[in-house]
Amino acid sequence: MAYWEPIVELGEAPLVRPGSTLREVTDDIARVTENRAPRGWWICFFVALSFAGVFGLCVCYLFYRGVGVWGNTAPVYWAWDITNFVWWVGIGHAGTLISAILFIFRQKWRTAINRFAEAMTIFAVICALIFPGIHVGRVWLLYYVFPIPNQMTLWPNFKSPLLWDVFAVGTYFTVSLLFWYTGLIPDLATLRDRSMTKWRQRIYGFFALGWRGSNRHWQNYERAYLILAAISTPLVLSVHSVVSMDFATSVIPGWHTTIFPPYFVAGAIFSGFAMVETVLLIARTVFKLHRVVLMRHLELMNKFLLLTSLLVGYAYSMEFFIAWYSGNQYEMAHFLVNRPTGPYWWAWVWMVGCNVVVPQLYWSKRMRTSIPVMFVVSILINIGMWFERFVIIVSSLNRDFLPSSWGLFRPTIIDVGTFTGTIGVFFTLFLLFMRWLPMVAMAEVKGTLPQADPHHKAKGEKHHDAVVDEQPPPQAALVPEGAE
Amino acid sequence: METNQSAPAHKVAPSLILAEFESAHDVVHAAEKVRDAGYVNWDAHTPFPVHGLDKAMGLRDSRLGWIVITCALTGLTGAFVMMHWMNGVDYPTIVGDKPGGAPGTLPSMVPIMFELTILLSAFGAVIGMLFLNRLPRHNHSVFESERFRSASDHRFFISIEAEDPKFDVDRTRVLLEGAHASHVEVVEEEAS
Numbered sequence: 001m002a003y004w005e006p007i008v009e010l011g012e013a014p015l016v017r018p019g020s021t022l023r024e025v026t027d028d029i030a031r032v033t034e035n036r037a038p039r040g041w042w043i044c045f046f047v048a049l050s051f052a053g054v055f056g057l058c059v060c061y062l063f064y065r066g067v068g069v070w071g072n073t074a075p076v077y078w079a080w081d082i083t084n085f086v087w088w089v090g091i092g093h094a095g096t097l098i099s100a101i102l103f104i105f106r107q108k109w110r111t112a113i114n115r116f117a118e119a120m121t122i123f124a125v126i127c128a129l130i131f132p133g134i135h136v137g138r139v140w141l142l143y144y145v146f147p148i149p150n151q152m153t154l155w156p157n158f159k160s161p162l163l164w165d166v167f168a169v170g171t172y173f174t175v176s177l178l179f180w181y182t183g184l185i186p187d188l189a190t191l192r193d194r195s196m197t198k199w200r201q202r203i204y205g206f207f208a209l210g211w212r213g214s215n216r217h218w219q220n221y222e223r224a225y226l227i228l229a230a231i232s233t234p235l236v237l238s239v240h241s242v243v244s245m246d247f248a249t250s251v252i253p254g255w256h257t258t259i260f261p262p263y264f265v266a267g268a269i270f271s272g273f274a275m276v277e278t279v280l281l282i283a284r285t286v287f288k289l290h291r292v293v294l295m296r297h298l299e300l301m302n303k304f305l306l307l308t309s310l311l312v313g314y315a316y317s318m319e320f321f322i323a324w325y326s327g328n329q330y331e332m333a334h335f336l337v338n339r340p341t342g343p344y345w346w347a348w349v350w351m352v353g354c355n356v357v358v359p360q361l362y363w364s365k366r367m368r369t370s371i372p373v374m375f376v377v378s379i380l381i382n383i384g385m386w387f388e389r390f391v392i393i394v395s396s397l398n399r400d401f402l403p404s405s406w407g408l409f410r411p412t413i414i415d416v417g418t419f420t421g422t423i424g425v426f427f428t429l430f431l432l433f434m435r436w437l438p439m440v441a442m443a444e445v446k447g448t449l450p451q452a453d454p455h456h457k458a459k460g461e462k463h464h465d466a467v468v469d470e471q472p473p474p475q476a477a478l479v480p481e482g483a484e
Numbered sequence: 485m486e487t488n489q490s491a492p493a494h495k496v497a498p499s500l501i502l503a504e505f506e507s508a509h510d511v512v513h514a515a516e517k518v519r520d521a522g523y524v525n526w527d528a529h530t531p532f533p534v535h536g537l538d539k540a541m542g543l544r545d546s547r548l549g550w551i552v553i554t555c556a557l558t559g560l561t562g563a564f565v566m567m568h569w570m571n572g573v574d575y576p577t578i579v580g581d582k583p584g585g586a587p588g589t590l591p592s593m594v595p596i597m598f599e600l601t602i603l604l605s606a607f608g609a610v611i612g613m614l615f616l617n618r619l620p621r622h623n624h625s626v627f628e629s630e631r632f633r634s635a636s637d638h639r640f641f642i643s644i645e646a647e648d649p650k651f652d653v654d655r656t657r658v659l660l661e662g663a664h665a666s667h668v669e670v671v672e673e674e675a676s
Contacts, residue, residue, distance in 0.1 A: 022531060022638035147570060155570035159579045164595040171599040175606040182610055190531070190636040209620035212627070213635045215515075215528040215537050217617040222533050223546040224613035228606060235602045242595055447532040454512040454536045 020291065022446050029440045030194055032287050037435055040286040048427035055421020058414050059134060067137045069414045076397045076409035081135040083389040084419050087271065088128035088426075089169060089243055090264070090385065093236055094272020095121025096176060099183070100232035103225075111444040112297045115187075116283070117276045118180040119439070123429040124275070125173045127422040132165075134418075161245040168242035175235055179228045182221070185211050186443040240268040247392065253334040254396030257322065263315035270308035270355070271385035277301050277378040281371065283434055292440050295369055302368040305381065309359035312388075316352065334396065343408055344395040347387045354384020499625040499673040500645045501656050502632065503665035508534045511640035514663035515540040518642060521659055525648040529626065529641040548612050555608030556601050563600035567593050628671045643671075 037045075062069050072079045095117035102110040136142055145166045147156055156163050188208035195201040211217070241261035248260040277298065284293045323335035339348050358380050361367040368374070399406050433439065446452055505511040508530070515528050519542045528537055564586070571577050572585015582588050614620070626632050626643050635641050642665070644656050653670060660668050 026531075026637045147566060153575065155575055155577075157577055157579055158567040158571050158596060159577075159582065159589060159592040161595075164599075167596045167599040171603040174603060178606050178610045182613070186532070186636065193633040193636045205622065209614070210622040210624065211619065211636075212624055212632075213529040213531060213641075214617075215530060215534070215541060216543065217619070218530065218533040219538055219543055220546045220548050220613045220616045223548045224609045227548065227552050227609040231602050231605050231609075234598075238595070238598060238602075242599075245595075443532040452508055452532060452534065454508045454534060 020449060022449065022451060025292070025445050025449070026190060026194070026442055028289070028291055029438050029442050029445075030191055032289075032434070033191060033436055033438065034194070034196075038286060041431060041435060044282070044286070044427065045431045048424045048431055051421050051424020052428045053421075053424070054417050055425055058417040058421055059130075061414060062134060062418070063139060067135065069412060070418075071409055071411045071415055073407065073409070075400045075405050075407050076394055078393050078397065079409050080390075080411055080415045080419055081131045083386065083393050084422065085128050085131035085135075086243055086264075086389045086393075087386050088124045088131070088422065089172075090240060090268035090271045090389075091275045091382075092121040092124035092128065092172070092176070092272060093240060093265070093268035094276050095119070095124070096172075096179075096232050096236040097269050097272065098276070099179060100229040100236065103229040104233060108448045109297055109300060111441055111448055112293050113276060113280060113301075113440075114444070115180075115183060115441040116280060116439055117272075118176065118183065119430065119433045119437075120272075120276055120279060121176045122173070122180055123426050123433075124272075125169065125176060126429070127426050129169060129173065130422060130425075161242065161249050164242045165246055168239045172235060172239045175228070175232055179232060182224060182228060183441055183444075184437065185209060185221075186213065187438040187441060189213065190442055191438065237265055240264040252396050253328075253330040254339075254392065257319060259315055259318055259322070263312070263319075266308055266311035266315065267355075267385060267388060270305065270312055271382060273301055273305050273308065274378040274381035274385070277305075277374060278382065279430060281375050281378070283439065287434065287439075289440070292445065298371075298374060299365075299368050302362045302374055305377075306359050306362040309355060309362075309381075313356035316356065330401065334399070338399050339391060339395055342395060342399065344391065344398070347391050347395065350387040351384055351391050354380045355388060358384070496672040498646050498653055498670045499628075500643045500671050501651075501653065501660065502626060502629050502669050502671055503642045503644075503660035503663070504631060504634075504667040504669075505640040505642070505664065506666050508640060510664045510666075511642065512536055512540045514642055514660065514665065517659065517663045518644065521650065523644055523648050523650055523656075525645040525651075527643050529632070529635040529643065531636050531638060531640075534640070546616070548609065548616060551612035551615075552605050552608045555604040555612075559600040559602070559604030560597055562604070563597040564593060567596060625671050625673055628673065629669060631667065631669065 070079065070081065072081070098110050098117040099114045099121075103114070133139065133142060144150065145156060145163065185208060188204050189211035192201055192204040192208045195204060241264065244260035244264035247255035248257060250256060280293060280298075284290060320335055323331040326332075339345075358377055361373065361377060394409050398408055503514065505514060511528055511530065512534060515537060518526055519540065528534075528541060530537065567589075568585045571589070572583065576584040578584060582592075586593070625645075626635075626641070631639075632641065642660065642663075644651060644660070650656075657668050657670070
């Protein structure tokens with residue numbers, strides 16, 4: 001059986017609509033970068049750009065006045081900044097999961113969404129890296145975190161998990177960027193070859209590095225891609241584990257738990273998949289990609305969300321159980337009293353409600369395949385995962401060991417502006433990406449078509465099938481899914 | 485069959501023969517024929533990696549893995565040496581009653597040793613791939629052909645270079661036409 005044939009016994013459907021030709025795949029995806037932007041794009045872009053502008057103003061004010069413009073104060077010294085950092089890094093993880101782990105498991109359906117998810121990783125990690133960067137207060141001394149000679153002849157302390165984090169997230173960003181760019185090279189060559197204007201040809205041509213689809217090149221290229229996928233897989237698992245060690249190696253009740261690394265990784269994949277889905281649904285509607293991003297892909301993502309939701313739910317209940325089972329009074333006070341009934345009980349309710357309760361809808365196939373439901377649920381999961389990090393960070397800090405030093409954290413307008421601003425930065429970058437780069441990996445989608453199989457032609461009449469390739473697509477293929 | 489005719493004032497010489505195929509199936513079988521005919525300086529151009537084409541072209545396995553493992557080991561040992569020297573030798577720092585260098589702090593070195601292994605492997609994979617492919621290279625005779633634009637879209641090509649010892653404009657063309665090429669063209673370049 002050929003790899004592209006769906007296994008009917010398992011209820012599998014074809015990856016791309018039957019009858020799609022190589023040319024249609026190129027046209028569908030490349031024309032987005034060639035046509036004028038639809039009005040929906042401009043609306044989204046200006047909204048996103050406005051928020052990015054607010055972010056710029058907030059950061060300027062922060063640099064001018066100092067970290068005091070945020071609500072961080074004793075005993076809550078880590079608040080929204082680190083919450084946002086962990087949230088954004090987590091969102092990035094789904095991209096690597098889709099591009100690397102699903103690649104290694106030969107999950108061909110990933111080709112519809114992997115470019116997208118990789119771009120999301122890069123932009124999310126950019127947003128994430130901003131927060132620890134601006135949280136240090138004296139941003140001009142940020143180079144202290146790097147092992148470079150400085151005027152104090154002092155080296156960084158490599159025993160600190162915060163420094164591990166610098167290396168982990170920095171490596172993660174660099175490797176994601178390399179992986180993304182490597183995947184883009186053949187598609188940039190496609191855009192170069194289709195370009196009608198000289199400037200398009202020059203710019204895409206420059207970045208396509210003179211790619212000519214040579215099979216001698218593809219051989220090394222595929223090996224490079226496989227190696228990048230293979231090294232990204234442990235990398236993505238390590239990054240959020242290292243992020244969780246920022247907390248887990250401390251002695252704060254609520255942070256000092258051994259379950260953190262796997263729990264953080266599961267949560268990261270959960271929130272990342274939700275964000276991929278949110279963005280994908282917007283792009284699919286705005287750019288009419290119904291022929292490439294099928295309901296089948298969305299349903300698979302929803303099943304993944306259900307699975308990771310259960311993992312996250314397990315971690316929540318295990319934290320409770322271990323707090324009780326340990327018999328440690330601080331642990332019990334924190335997990336059993338402060339979180340569900342303390343001053344931030346509402347954050348805890350948001351966290352459990354959005355992350356554990358709402359995704360249970362996906363046990364029903366009708367819910368899994370409804371576009372409005374999945375749009376709302378994906379946004380709720382993103383909100384829930386933000387609250388998870390807020391609960392972990394702020395509600396663990398606000399009630400110290402001594403009741404005399406207890407305090408509450410209240411966000412300032414600058415906190416709000418900075419956070420919503422990074423959402424604007426993220427979507428601004430994303431919209432630019434969707435407009436100017438192929439947002440679906442054309443070469444990879446083509447590789448999953450039946451025509452890509454060298455044995456495909458042997459079955460039918462030789463040389464006559466080629467004529468069929470040239471026919472315009474049947475009108476039925478243009479009807480958006482869900483419109484039936 | 486046509487040839488790219490340049491202005492007669494320039495002296496031109498064929499630089500390669502480009503054959504176009506309509507399907508992955510055709511290009512794989514044509515590649516087998518070209519391989520069996522004993523050509524050396526030739527290539528197949530496809531919009532996506534076609535499975536079985538490596539074998540049909542008689543290519544040896546990619547050597548990229550060796551480059552990457554070298555980079556990986558450099559990253560691993562480099563990270564260890566860096567941390568041991570900085571925290572244990574040059575400016576010993578005792579944190580949490582643990583000495584600065586190895587072997588006492590080896591466990592705390594694991595994350596950064598791992599990350600730098602990955603970082604250098606990734607650079608090795610991408611730069612090594614470009615090095616083995618001799619890219620970036622923006623000028624190539626295949627780009628002289630207008631039809632070659634579809635090589636990144638929906639068509640499959642085989643190019644045989646004039647440098648090949650067995651190259652002969654007429655005989656090579658007959659070989660490719662016999663291999664079910666849908667179009668064969670001779671790409672010419674100004675002789676320098």
